[in-house]
Amino acid sequence: MPQTEVKKDTVKVKNQQAVTQPASPWKDAWRNFKKNKIAVTGTIIVLIFTIMAIFAPWLTPYSHSSGQLVDRLQPPSSDHWLGTDDFGRDILSRIIHGARISLTGGFAAVFGSIIVGSLLGVIAAYYGRWVDTLISRIFDVLLAFPSILLAIAIVTILEPTLQNALIAIAIINVPNFGRLIRSRVLSVKEEEFITAARAVGMNDRRILFKHIIPNSITPVVVQGTLAIATAIIEIAALSFLGLGTQPPKVDWGMMLSESQQYIVSAPWTMIFPGLAIMLTVLGFNLMGDGLRDALDPKMKS
Amino acid sequence: MLLRLLEATEGTISFENQEVQNLSDVEMKKLRREMQLIFQDPLASLNPRQTVEKILEEPLIVHKIGDKKERRQMVKEILEVVGLDEYHAKRYPHQFSGGQRQRIGIARALMTRPKLIIADEPVSALDVSIQSQVLNLLKDLQEKFNLTYIFIAHDLGVVRHISDRVGVMYLGRLVELTDVDELYDNPLHPYTKALLSSVPIPDPELEVEDEDVIGGEIPSPSNPPKGCAFHTRCPFAMDVCKEVRPAFEEKESGHYVACHLYE
Numbered sequence A: 001m002p003q004t005e006v007k008k009d010t011v012k013v014k015n016q017q018a019v020t021q022p023a024s025p026w027k028d029a030w031r032n033f034k035k036n037k038i039a040v041t042g043t044i045i046v047l048i049f050t051i052m053a054i055f056a057p058w059l060t061p062y063s064h065s066s067g068q069l070v071d072r073l074q075p076p077s078s079d080h081w082l083g084t085d086d087f088g089r090d091i092l093s094r095i096i097h098g099a100r101i102s103l104t105g106g107f108a109a110v111f112g113s114i115i116v117g118s119l120l121g122v123i124a125a126y127y128g129r130w131v132d133t134l135i136s137r138i139f140d141v142l143l144a145f146p147s148i149l150l151a152i153a154i155v156t157i158l159e160p161t162l163q164n165a166l167i168a169i170a171i172i173n174v175p176n177f178g179r180l181i182r183s184r185v186l187s188v189k190e191e192e193f194i195t196a197a198r199a200v201g202m203n204d205r206r207i208l209f210k211h212i213i214p215n216s217i218t219p220v221v222v223q224g225t226l227a228i229a230t231a232i233i234e235i236a237a238l239s240f241l242g243l244g245t246q247p248p249k250v251d252w253g254m255m256l257s258e259s260q261q262y263i264v265s266a267p268w269t270m271i272f273p274g275l276a277i278m279l280t281v282l283g284f285n286l287m288g289d290g291l292r293d294a295l296d297p298k299m300k301s
Numbered sequence B: 001m002l003l004r005l006l007e008a009t010e011g012t013i014s015f016e017n018q019e020v021q022n023l024s025d026v027e028m029k030k031l032r033r034e035m036q037l038i039f040q041d042p043l044a045s046l047n048p049r050q051t052v053e054k055i056l057e058e059p060l061i062v063h064k065i066g067d068k069k070e071r072r073q074m075v076k077e078i079l080e081v082v083g084l085d086e087y088h089a090k091r092y093p094h095q096f097s098g099g100q101r102q103r104i105g106i107a108r109a110l111m112t113r114p115k116l117i118i119a120d121e122p123v124s125a126l127d128v129s130i131q132s133q134v135l136n137l138l139k140d141l142q143e144k145f146n147l148t149y150i151f152i153a154h155d156l157g158v159v160r161h162i163s164d165r166v167g168v169m170y171l172g173r174l175v176e177l178t179d180v181d182e183l184y185d186n187p188l189h190p191y192t193k194a195l196l197s198s199v200p201i202p203d204p205e206l207e208v209e210d211e212d213v214i215g216g217e218i219p220s221p222s223n224p225p226k227g228c229a230f231h232t233r234c235p236f237a238m239d240v241c242k243e244v245r246p247a248f249e250e251k252e253s254g255h256y257v258a259c260h261l262y263e
Helices: A002-007 A012-019 A027-033 A035-055 A091-125 A130-143 A147-156 A161-190 A191-200 A202-213 A218-240 A252-258 A268-295 B025-034 B054-061 B067-080 B084-092 B098-110 B127-143 B155-160 B180-183 B190-197 B239-243
Strands: B035-038 B114-118 B148-152 B165-170 B173-179 B248-253 B254-257
Touching: A002 B254, A012 A130, A012 A268, A012 B098, A012 B180, A027 A035, A027 A268, A035 A091, A035 A268, A091 A130, A091 A161, A091 A202, A091 A218, A091 A252, A091 A268, A091 B067, A130 A161, A147 A161, A147 A218, A147 B155, A191 A202, A191 B035, A218 A252, A252 A268, A268 B190, B054 B067, B054 B084, B067 B084, B098 B127, B127 B155, B148 B155, B155 B180, B165 B180, B165 B190, B173 B180, B173 B190
Parallel strands: B035 B114, B114 B148
Antiparallel strands: B165 B173, B173 B254, B248 B254
16 A cells, blocks of 8 residues: 555545545444434443443342341341342342343344254245245244243243243244345345355355355344343343243342232332333344444445 | 356357356356456445455455465555555455445455456446546556456447447347447447437537437336337337337447348
């Protein structure tokens, strides 16, 4: 690059442009995202909960699994900021530990469904014909069930553990991602640059991985962020029904379920886990909306 | 069809004495190195998530030409050839103007040093001022790399400027084929005559004479009229035109035409 700078005076203007870093589509998106205050707020909420989850053992003032029965059902105080539950366990500590399961569970379930859903969606869209028909009908069948009922059914068949709850949530989310990426790939593969790739002589695999998938994943990123929010609710719901997390592990849904009887006498046992769920879900939703705006293809060029 | 992006339904297509439609995938890939494509819409034909460098390098990777360092060097060279600067390599297609994008498209077509380039209306998406730049670039490259172009266009000025031989098509069939000067001076087919007379003359004083302008709508290309496809709009249509499709024959030396008027 330095050689061109000395060559001519006329290229001076061009060289000034050269100094500014060329923006990749992802960098462009990041710049748009930063401008969106609501989305940034959502991201901060998500980050706070993530940090809580990662450093849970160092952040919690009390044990999350054992408590002092003498201190049972204490209202919030300076000792127990968010009060205690029916076993005298500190609610703040339990919420912090619960964040681990909710967040990792949410990520894991969504990650699993993205992988499986994208794979099926790409195969369906790219190869078409009977493959497409078969995969699309499977998606239709899965979508025909109310998703939480399907999850409950899967967990009861498999045996109620956290792992199975995550598998169930992953399965019920697969058709959403599958359909999303299928429609994306269907439109991207008609684009002219795919024809160009074929004219160059590329094989299917290279076209798929270098051209079609990179141009199809943005909606999946957005949908994935939003799906984590729903997955967290679903994990909480399954745990609430006793089909997810098992003691001594703790989960926000399980906390809600345990506090049912005390809703009137000790409302803090229910309010705070509920708030935690609500805030996390809100955070992910705001972040997802922001991502969608930032990655919107119409914002390009 | 020559590139086998669409399969031929009938007939034969040959390139350097090989019948393209019967080649195996491996042979076809070899052949693709020899012939490349330039597209009408330069933005749509470039992957928006790849830098120019990656776009240009890819044909080389696919055809296993050179190592990474050599490939980068070739990308630099080709950018210079098509009139772009080296630092453009790190940019994305949406950061360029239409003319620059088409230069990238041309550069990509040149990467494998092909013998034949099929240009599908390469300048119709560009401004008139940019069109001439790109056309002149194509002409220079033709000399430099000893290229053959199959140049598809509807702008008759562009065609006259760049072509050696011109084929006129109507509803998917060649109706006339001859040298560029012969075609413009002595068009035989009524459709070619009408086409040439429809070129706007840049003189506002001139009165419009619409004797030669043909009326009517273009019939559906998927269901063209029987006989000569042009008979529905042809001012010289005869009875035979409605029944028999005229043969595509050499009527004068090097001048092919498909029309009953010259039988």
